[in-house]
Amino acid sequence: MHAPDNASSSAGQTLGRTDSRPALRFLTCGSVDDGKSTLIGRLLYEQNLILDDDFASLKSESRKFGAVGSDIDFALLLDGLEAEREQGITIDVAYCYFATPTRAFVVADTPGHEQYTRNMATGASNCELAVLLVDARKGLRTQTRRHAIIASLLGIRHIVLAVNKIDLVDYSQVVFEAITAEFAGFASELGFKEFIAIPISARYGDNVSSVSGNTSWYNGPHLLRYLETVEVENDSRQYPFRLAVQWVNRPDLDFRGYAGTVCSGRVRVGDELVVLPAGHVSQVKSIISSAGAVAEAEAGDAITIVLEDEIDIARGDMLVAPRDLPPVADQLSAHVVWMSPMPLLPGHSYLMKINKKTLLATVTEVKHRIDLDGAGEVNANILELNEIGACDFSIARPVPFDAYVDNPSTGAFILIDHTTNETVAAGMVDLALGRTTNIHRRPITISKVERSRLMNHKAAVMWFTGLSGAGKSTIANLVEADLHARGIHTIMLDGDHVRYGLNKDLSFTPADRVENMRRVGEVAKLMTEAGLVVLCAFISPFRAERQMVRELIAEGEFIEIFVDTPIEVCAARDPKGLYRRAYPGEIKDFTGVDQRYEAPERPELHLLAAQDNARTLADRVVEQLVRRNIF
Incomplete structure (x- = not known):
């Protein structure tokens, strides 16, 4: 270890004695060039935690990339990317572990540039405390406020305002107190439990890990002392038990376990659990960890739970304590940090990844955005890049979750653009909306298996997808008719038919199209519960919508059938005269003309409808059902 001139011989020799210490997870944040990386580099240097080889490299890099003249540029210690060193900014989140004789730390050094706000939010998501840096010469800036608000939304309740570069304002008490007062007024509505301001110079080490004589007017602790002694209450073991199922473990017919990491709380063998959203109740038969069978598990443990009863549970279902049920809803209100150059617009649909489940979600309303200069709420219809606001969402199916303030582990989500797979937003649930909030399904008396046994065949959903005029309904x-002749109980759902009845209140807006598919999927699911073979013929142009329906149906029962017909053939057939109206623009957003069709990537059955006749293709579908032992 390289020791600074004033380091004691034992400084920093603590890395091997951290197992029993409560680690503090904190981040450094703030506007660009306010000194975040320099602060962490200085802290590591003063604690003698820089290896000699790394220190020699740091000195060399400082001569090449440094921004502090002949001095060592400690920011380069964490800015490891070449682009970061050349530009003098942090781009990615740099994680660092260090320890003192009294505490261990995990620190996330996050970027200050507005372009990389998403990285700051990522770094903050697992932290308990934020060190928010401010350049004493420039005071609070928009990005300073943005980072403070994001920290608040992500549940961080302890914040240190590190007024950095105090040496460049002649260690002015007046400047320090003015910045502190301004931030205190700004942050008064953000819900921080504890706030402390410290004047520092990350470059020279003033009040970083020792009290500086240059700020004799300051009576508080130096930064390291505060970090060593602050008490944070973020013990996820104290929250109600939650486990979102990541994988159903079935190595053979005699074992069925539900694997995942305990989100919060504790669970013991013999505990009663509720499976949401279905509402089934069972007891824990056994708990298996990497070390073998255990009697109990707690938050953070990766386990497999075996229940006393055979229950239909899928990925994304949640096992919860019966006395602390979370809401189960298909509508929610949430704050989001918008991260895409394309604005968030009401009516647009995204993939929402929440509690191991990925579902289609539509923005039903943008309620407001946060004014970063005043921390107030401003009416807004859209959210632009890096803006923070509150929105309402309609989800494809009810899911269990908690409000973020009640349980961060089950109240967070991300939004994904289903066309680019880009993460476009981080979200924190505020509350559930709609009448489904406290509705939990009750177990049914007669199971699907019993109904299917009575009918002498299994239930299934055959989902025919393709362009208008592709031949979906004809083949279906x-x-x-073939299945009926064989004594198979079937029902047909066709796009036009449901628009006449069940969905006659829906238009063809993006939001209503999503709702159209959601309702059809729910009806198909209910019909499989009755043991029927359900034939669905819908254009269903987007993969996300078809995936949404697939996830509603039990594993192995959804059969996607791609009726692949070139658009030229479909337009030549034009059985409803739609193409003749769509090409001149009389019909807007017509699939294949001015709206894209996302072909299935891995359908269970791919029918080339331009090469074979409908009778041959129908025979292939029936053969598929036989191979799948549906009958």
């Missing part, structure tokens, strides 16, 4: 009708 032939298949249904």
Whole structure:
């Protein structure tokens, strides 16, 4: 270890004695060039935690990339990317572990540039405390306020305002107190439990890990002392038990376990658990960890739970304590940090990844955005890049979750653009909306298996997708006639038919199209519960919508059938005269003309409808059902 001139011989020799210490997870944040990386580099240097080889490299890099003249540029210690060193900014989140004789620390050094706000939010998501740096010469800036608000939304309740570069304002008490007062007024509505301001010079080490004589007017602790002694209450073991199922473990017919990491709380063998959203109740038969069978597990443990009863549980279902049920809803209100150059717009749909489940979610309303200069709420219809606001969402199906303030581990989500797979937002649930909030499904008396046994065949959903005029309904009708002749109980759902009845209140806006598919999927699911073979013929142009329906249906029961017909053939057939109206623009957003069709990537059955006749293709569908032992 390289020791600074004033380091004691034992300084920093603590890395091997950290197992029993409560680690503090904190981040450094603030506007660009306010000294975040320099602060952490200085802290490591003063604690003698820089290896000699790394220190020699740091000195060399300082001569090449440094921004502090002949001095060592400690920011380069964490700015490891070449682009970061050349530009003098932090781009990615740099994680660092260090320890003192009294505490261990995990620190996330996050970027200050507005372009990399998403990285700051990522770094803050697992932290308990934020060190928010401010350049004493420039005071609070927009990005300073943005980072403070994001920290608050992510549940951080302890914040240190590190007024950095105090040496460049002649260690002025007046400047320090003015910045402190301004931030205190700004942060008064952000819900921080504890706030402390410290004047520092990250470059020269004033009040970093020792009290500086240059700020004799300051009576508080130096930064390291505060970090060593602050008490944070973020013990996820104290929250109600939650486990979102990541994987159903079935190595053979005699074992069925539900694997995942305990989100919060504790669970013991013999505990009663509720499976949400279905509402089934069972007891814990055994708990298996990497070390073998255990009697109990707690937050953070990766385990497999075996229940006393055979229950249909899928990825994304949640096992919870019966006395502390979370809301189960298909509508929610949340704050989001918008991270895409394309604005968030009402009516647009995204993939929402929440509690191991990925579902289609539509923005039903943008309620407001946060004014970063005043921390107030401003009416808004859209959210632009790096803006923070509150929105309402309609989700494809009810899911269990908690409000973020009640349980951060089950109240966070991300939004994904289903066309680019880009993460476009980080979200924190505020509350559930709609009548489903406290509705939990009750177990049914007669199971699907019993109904299927009575009918002498299994339930299934055959989902025919393709362009208008591809031949979906024609093939599906032939298949249904064949199945009926074999004594198979079927029902046909066709796009036009449901628009006449069930969905006659829906238009063809993006939001209503999503709702159209959601309702059809729910109806198909109910019909499989009755043991039926359900034939669905819908254009369903987007993969996300088809995936949404697939996830509603039990594993192995959803059969996606891609009726692949070139658009030229479909337009030549034009059985409803739609293409003749769509090409001149009489019909807007017509699939294949001015709206894209996302072909299935891995359908269970791919029918080349331009090469074979409908009868041949229908026979292939029936053969598929036989191979799958549906009958």
